[in-house]
Every structure is written in C-alpha cells, then in structure tokens.
Amino acid sequence: GSTIGILGGGQLGRMMALSAREMGYRIAVMEPKKDSPCGMTADHEVVAGYEDQDGAEELASMCDVLTYEFENITAETAVFLEEKIYFPQGSRLLQISQDRLKEKETIQSFDIPVAPYRAVYTYTELKEAAEAIGLPAVLKTTRGGYDGKGQFILEEKADIDKGWEALKGGGPFVLEEKIPFDTEVSIVLTRSVLGEMSVFPAAENIHRDGVLHQTIVPARISAKAAERAEMLARQFAESIELIGTLAVEMFVTGDTISVNEIAPRPHNSGHFTINACETSQFEQHIRALCGWPLGSTALLKPAVMVNLLGQHVEPYLQNHTSLPPAHVHLYGKDEAKSGRKMGHVTYLTENVESLLAEINASSIWKQTQLTGGQS
Numbered sequence: 120g121s122t123i124g125i126l127g128g129g130q131l132g133r134m135m136a137l138s139a140r141e142m143g144y145r146i147a148v149m150e151p152k153k154d155s156p157c158g159m160t161a162d163h164e165v166v167a168g169y170e171d172q173d174g175a176e177e178l179a180s181m182c183d184v185l186t187y188e189f190e191n192i193t194a195e196t197a198v199f200l201e202e203k204i205y206f207p208q209g210s211r212l213l214q215i216s217q218d219r220l221k222e223k224e225t226i227q228s229f230d231i232p233v234a235p236y237r238a239v240y241t242y243t244e245l246k247e248a249a250e251a252i253g254l255p256a257v258l259k260t261t262r263g264g265y266d267g268k269g270q271f272i273l274e275e276k277a278d279i280d281k282g283w284e285a286l287k288g289g290g291p292f293v294l295e296e297k298i299p300f301d302t303e304v305s306i307v308l309t310r311s312v313l314g315e316m317s318v319f320p321a322a323e324n325i326h327r328d329g330v331l332h333q334t335i336v337p338a339r340i341s342a343k344a345a346e347r348a349e350m351l352a353r354q355f356a357e358s359i360e361l362i363g364t365l366a367v368e369m370f371v372t373g374d375t376i377s378v379n380e381i382a383p384r385p386h387n388s389g390h391f392t393i394n395a396c397e398t399s400q401f402e403q404h405i406r407a408l409c410g411w412p413l414g415s416t417a418l419l420k421p422a423v424m425v426n427l428l429g430q431h432v433e434p435y436l437q438n439h440t441s442l443p444p445a446h447v448h449l450y451g452k453d454e455a456k457s458g459r460k461m462g463h464v465t466y467l468t469e470n471v472e473s474l475l476a477e478i479n480a481s482s483i484w485k486q487t488q489l490t491g492g493q494s
C-alpha cells in the first residue's frame with residue numbers, strides 16, 4: 120500500500136493516522152519527540168526537528184503523499200518537502216495561516232468579513248490602533264499563538280501599556296476589535312484533489328480562557344446564520360483552492376458573521392464528527408488527499424464534545440459514571456499538565472439541553488488547574 124507522511128506528531132496526526140490505517144495506508148510521522156501521540160500509531164517515526172533537513176529527507180524517502188497536522192512547520196521545510204514529495208495541500212495556505220496579518224488580508228481579499236483590525240509594529244502604532252479601533256480590543260501576536268496564547272485583551276486605556284508590556288518582544292501584532300458575539304461557531308469543510316467539496320454541520324464552540332471547552336452540534340444559531348456561515352466557509356475554500364480539511368472559526372452576532380481565523384487542517388471543533396457524522400473530518404481529509412470520493416457529512420445524532428485537559432482526566436476517570444456514557448478519546452500523552460489537551464469525550468443525545476445541564480453541573484470540568492502540586 121502507499122504511505123502517508125505526516126508532519127507533526129500530536130493528536131490531530133494520531134486521529135488522521137487511525138483513519139488512514141483503516142483505509143489500508145501506512146503512516147510515517149516526523150516529529151522531534153519520540154513516542155508522540157501520532158508516532159505511537161505510525162509505521163515509521165522520523166524523530167527530527169521541523170528544520171532538520173536530514174529528517175525531512177528521510178521522511179521524503181519513505182512516503183508517497185505528504186500532509187501536516189501542525190501549522191507551524193517552518194516555511195523552508197514545507198517548501199523543501201513540496202519539491203520532493205507529492206504534497207497536494209501545498210505550502211501556500213500553510214504560510215498564510217501562520218501569520219494573522221496575511222491570514223486576515225487573504226480572508227478580506229475574498230470579500231469575507233473579519234473584525235476591524237490594524238497591524239501593530241511599535242508602541243506608537245498600538246496607541247494609534249487603539250484610538251482607531253476603539254476599546255475593548257484584542258492584541259494578538261501575528262505568529263505562533265494557539266489556545267489564546269500570545270493575546271491580551273485591552274478593556275480600557277490603561278491596558279494599552281499593560282498589553283504592550285505583557286507581549287513585548289513577541290511582535291509584530293494585530294489589534295482587532297473585541298467582538299461582542301452571541302455565539303462562536305466553526306465550519307469544518309473538505310475539498311478533494313478532484314475538486315469535490317463537502318461541509319460538516321455548523322458547530323457551536325464554547326471557550327474557556329481562550330481554550331476550546333465544548334462543541335455543540337447543531338450550533339444553536341438561526342438557520343439564516345448557519346446558512347451564511349456555511350456560505351462564507353465555502354467561499355474561502357473555493358477562493359483559496361483548498362485541498363484537505365479546513366476549519367473556519369467565526370463570531371456570530373445576531374445574523375451578522377465575521378471570521379476570526381482559519382486552521383488549514385482537521386480541527387478540535389470537528390472532533391464530534393468521529394462519532395456523530397457518517398464520515399469523520401479525519402477520514403474525509405485522507406479521502407481528499409488520496410483522490411477518493413468524499414463521504415457523507417450527515418449528522419447521525421446531535422452531539423456534545425467536551426475536551427479533557429490535564430486537570431480533567433483524573434476527575435473524569437473517577438466520576439464519569441455519574442454522566443451518560445460517552446465516546447472516549449485519549450491521546451496517549453503521559454504527562455498530564457494543566458491546560459494540556461489530553462483527550463476528549465463525545466456524547467450523542469436527542470436532548471442537548473438536558474445533557475448540557477448534566478455536564479455543566481458535574482464536578483469533572485470545574486477544575487482549572489491540576490491539584491496536588493503538579494504544574
């Protein structure tokens with residue numbers, strides 16, 4: 120059979136690999152740490168840093184098609200590999216999504232709304248941007264941020280200096296309006312090498328401290344907003360000539376929608392698809408890259424996905440029987456740090472509201488830190 124190479128050894132790679140193996144593919148993963156969540160499910164592990172030319176060479180020699188699960192592959196490595204291996208997704212979208220400024224410019228160039236923003240390179244520009252955009256606003260580093268890291272919310276004028284101090288050295292930045300959204304949603308969609316496109320149902324996302332906590336499907340938004348969200352995501356995918364699975368994160372305020380950011384890969388907010396849809400976002404990704412017709416994205420049952428961070432794993436294992444049974448996904452990470460994504464659970468239900476009431480009343484997800492003196 121053919122071998123799929125995956126750049127990055129995290130849980131997204133692991134879930135891609137598990138789907139790909141069901142379809143008969145072999146997996147080679149390149150990741151700096153041995154026994155990564157993906158590495159332990161792969162046929163070949165290339166233990167090498169993302170800048171390591173020899174590692175990239177070794178990966179190239181063993182695979183037929185390349186994908187990534189980690190967005191911050193250095194551009195040089197991506198371009199180098201693009202010349203060596205069949206890499207249908209290409210390095211262009213990867214480079215755009217690595218830089219919030221390029222990302223926003225690209226989204227806007229497709230006539231898709233984003234929150235008003237300004238590029239910020241200096242302290243003076245930050246003050247000018249705050250004046251122009253108004254407060255509250257969110258200051259974000261253009262590169263390297265995830266799970267709300269590299270961000271500072273400016274609520275009032277005094278926060279301008281605080282934000283600059285807190286993020287100083289991490290620039291350049293963007294300052295964007297803090298959107299008073301009603302709901303956050305994401306649209307996960309897939310486009311294949313044959314140009315076929317499929318869209319999963321809109322997912323409603325609840326974040327805690329900048330980290331995804333719950334995904335609820337169908338999203339509790341108007342039919343009009345859901346339709347518009349899907350339309351905007353399709354517009355982005357067509358315009359960028361997407362290959363593979365992509366997530367578009369959006370803010371919904373009334374029936375108005377603006378795009379927050381995109382992730383050019385399967386996404387945490389699409390994990391519900393593994394158990395709740397006819398085809399998962401991971402299977403769909405592999406189908407898209409390998410030239411299979413795409414599967415159905417139909418929702419089998421309403422779903423609630425809840426992340427298990429480091430501090431939630433023990434409470435979950437001890438108390439899960441007080442909740443309805445869920446589909447359990449643990450990523451095989453052995454170090455449970457606070458805030459680290461260790462796994463997720465997905466509940467399928469005909470009654471989302473009563474399930475949410477049970478989940479939200481449970482003690483399992485109350486903890487924000489690991490107790491017992493661990494980090």
Ligand code: ATP
Nearest residue numbers: 234257264265266267268295296297298326329380
């Ligand atoms: P991810 O892990 O999704 O890649 P990230 O670190 O790239 O996250 P964002 O998605 O930009 O960060 O922001 C994290 C969360 O912070 C958002 O999902 C949203 O809840 C909140 N947020 C970010 N920007 C804004 C904004 N302009 N207005 C209101 N809320 C915002």
Ligand code: MG
Nearest residue numbers: 264265266380
């Ligand atoms: Mg992001």
Ligand code: MG
Nearest residue numbers: 266368379380
């Ligand atoms: Mg985000």
